[in-house]
Amino acid sequence: MIAWLLISFIVLMVIGVPIGISLGLSAMGGILFLDGGNIVTVAQRMFEGMNSWALLAIPLYTFAGYTMSKGGISKRLMDFCYSIVGHIYGGLAHVNVLSSMIFAGISGSAVADTAGVSGMFMPEMVRKGYSKELAVTVTAVSSTIGIIIPPSIPMVVIAGICGISTGKMFLGGFAPGVLIGLTQMIISYFFAKREGVARESGHFSMGPVLRSFWQSLPALLMPVIIIGTITAGIVSPTEAGAIAVAYGLIVGGLVYRELNLQDLKFAFTETVRVSGRIFVVIGAAKLFTVMLTTAGFDKWLTNIMLGVSTNPTVILIMILLLFFFVTMFMESIATLTLFMPIIYPIAMSVGIDPVVLGVLVTVVIGIGLVTPPVGMCIYVACDLMKIRVGQTMKYLVWYILGTFVCIAVLIAFPILITAPGMLMG
Numbered sequence: 230m231i232a233w234l235l236i237s238f239i240v241l242m243v244i245g246v247p248i249g250i251s252l253g254l255s256a257m258g259g260i261l262f263l264d265g266g267n268i269v270t271v272a273q274r275m276f277e278g279m280n281s282w283a284l285l286a287i288p289l290y291t292f293a294g295y296t297m298s299k300g301g302i303s304k305r306l307m308d309f310c311y312s313i314v315g316h317i318y319g320g321l322a323h324v325n326v327l328s329s330m331i332f333a334g335i336s337g338s339a340v341a342d343t344a345g346v347s348g349m350f351m352p353e354m355v356r357k358g359y360s361k362e363l364a365v366t367v368t369a370v371s372s373t374i375g376i377i378i379p380p381s382i383p384m385v386v387i388a389g390i391c392g393i394s395t396g397k398m399f400l401g402g403f404a405p406g407v408l409i410g411l412t413q414m415i416i417s418y419f420f421a422k423r424e425g426v427a428r429e430s431g432h433f434s435m436g437p438v439l440r441s442f443w444q445s446l447p448a449l450l451m452p453v454i455i456i457g458t459i460t461a462g463i464v465s466p467t468e469a470g471a472i473a474v475a476y477g478l479i480v481g482g483l484v485y486r487e488l489n490l491q492d493l494k495f496a497f498t499e500t501v502r503v504s505g506r507i508f509v510v511i512g513a514a515k516l517f518t519v520m521l522t523t524a525g526f527d528k529w530l531t532n533i534m535l536g537v538s539t540n541p542t543v544i545l546i547m548i549l550l551l552f553f554f555v556t557m558f559m560e561s562i563a564t565l566t567l568f569m570p571i572i573y574p575i576a577m578s579v580g581i582d583p584v585v586l587g588v589l590v591t592v593v594i595g596i597g598l599v600t601p602p603v604g605m606c607i608y609v610a611c612d613l614m615k616i617r618v619g620q621t622m623k624y625l626v627w628y629i630l631g632t633f634v635c636i637a638v639l640i641a642f643p644i645l646i647t648a649p650g651m652l653m654g
Contacts, residue, residue: 231524234259234517248560249506252567253513259520271516278515278566279508282467283389288504289470290380295496296477297448299488305445306331307350312437314414319421320429321357322367323414325350329371330378330410331449351614358426361614366624367417369610370632371410373595376561378406380455380473383594385466386511386565387587391573394584395466396459397650401588404645405635409592412631420624447480507562514566527571534575541579545586545640548572549593556597560605564594584650585643589636596632599625 234255241251257271306328314323328350354364376383379399388395442449455473458464464472481488521527534547551572555564569590576586598606601618607625611618639645 231521231526231529234520234524234526238517242558248563249510249513252510252517252563256513256516256520259524260516274516274519275512278512281389282465283385283395284508284511286380286385286395286467286470287382287507288500289467289474290382290385291503292496292500293451293470293473293477295499296474296481296488296493297451299481299492299496305441305448305485309438309441309445309449312441313433315429316433317418318428319414319418319426321350321354321359322363322417322421325354325367326371326374326410326413326417329374330406332375351610355614357429358424359421360424361616362620363420363424363624365607365610365614365616366621366628367413369599369604369607369621370625370628371413372606372610373598374406374410374413376591376595376598377402377409377588379403379452380466380470381591382507383561383565383591384587386562387569387590388466390566390569391583391587393587394650396456397584398587398591399456399459399466400649401584401646402591403649405588405592405639408638408645409632409635412635413628416627416631420627447484451476451480510560510563511566514563518567518570521567522571527574530571531575531578535578539579541581542640544576544579545581545589548576548586549589549636552590552593553596556594557600557604559597561594561597564597565590582643582647585639585646588646589639592632592636592639596629600629 237258238251238255241254242248246254253271253275256274260271307324310324310327310331311320314320314327317323351361351364351368354367355361375381379402381399381402384398384402385395387393388398451473454476455469458472459466459469478488481492534544537547538544552564552568555568559567573583573586577583598604601607604618607618607621611621
């Protein structure tokens with residue numbers, strides 16, 4: 230059974246069948262022809278995977294992110310970030326990273342960041358002397374912070390699957406997101422030096438910072454409202470998503486007055502498209518996971534891992550390496566839905582903190598978003614600038630190594646992840 234599931238899935242993927250359909254067809258084959266089930270079982274299992282109150286947050290945060298990105302925040306965020314880090318050598322690269330860190334608190338989607346706010350920097354970076362390859366790389370890797378700093382769609386999925394507190398995971402993502410952002414800025418500084426990019430004119434001044442802060446304040450308040458209401462126990466993460474939608478409409482339509490009917494149509498359309506794809510993948514992956522568990526894959530993987538070591542740090546590293554390699558070839562939501570139900574009991578059996586596990590897995594799948602052959606962020610950025618992914622590798626590998634260094638620091642000092650969540654009790 231396990232061989233059928235894995236081989237059929239890989240064959241379907243290789244011939245170009247979308248990942249959600251590949252998972253579904255492989256699992257259906259196992260249920261109908263090998264396990265004696267029927268089509269009703271297929272529908273029930275898929276619905277079970279999607280029928281979650283926590284997962285309702287996905288379309289809500291997605292829609293809120295689109296309304297905010299279309300509602301006039303982009304230029305204001307750029308001006309605010311430029312006033313803070315624009316004077317540093319490699320200023321535009323730093324502004325790109327800092328904008329991604331702030332926009333992460335609005336969209337919860339790395340790909341949305343790549344195509345939206347961060348993507349707007351690339352032509353200007355090239356005009357200022359950055360190579361296309363460096364501009365694309367900085368844009369792609371900085372966008373992965375969008376799934377680490379809350380709100381985060383992958384964290385919502387992990388919390389829904391494993392029963393972890395979404396609020397604690399959101400809070401746990403702040404320090405890793407900032408740490409990775411600072412690491413990306415340091416790497417960008419040296420690359421800008423190597424390419425001989427001219428320093429941006431001007432210097433740090435409190436006046437422009439305060440002025441741009443005031444202009445972008447309504448947008449900057451959105452993540453504060455989301456995390457604040459969750460932490461205070463006023464609303465659930467899903468209810469906070471509904472608040473984010475209402476707030477995004479008010480800010481974009483009434484405060485900035487740049488959100489029009491065409492933008493709303495785009496936001497609705499993209500939300501349905503993106504959320505629909507995610508839920509199909511989640512449902513199909515649930516079906517596939519049930520079949521893998523029935524076939525004993527979870528016991529086999531548990532025996533393999535615990536046979537190597539029962540040390541929590543060693544097991545955590547093995548889990549992260551597994552997710553790193555799998556997300557090189559599979560879409561992140563499918564990977565989470567497929568493996569988290571199997572991995573989570575193993576992690577709990579050796580005493581790994583569930584919030585630490587969820588946050589670090591989120592960081593690792595962020596690497597998968599810029600790692601070929603299925604790195605969506607790097608492909609989107611390359612497509613926008615009309616270059617090949619291979620041309621970015623001489624830069625990309627250093628940013629990936631920088632992220633691994635951050636992961637090592639977080640494994641050594643998990644308090645960076647767990648401390649904020651202690652506020653929730």
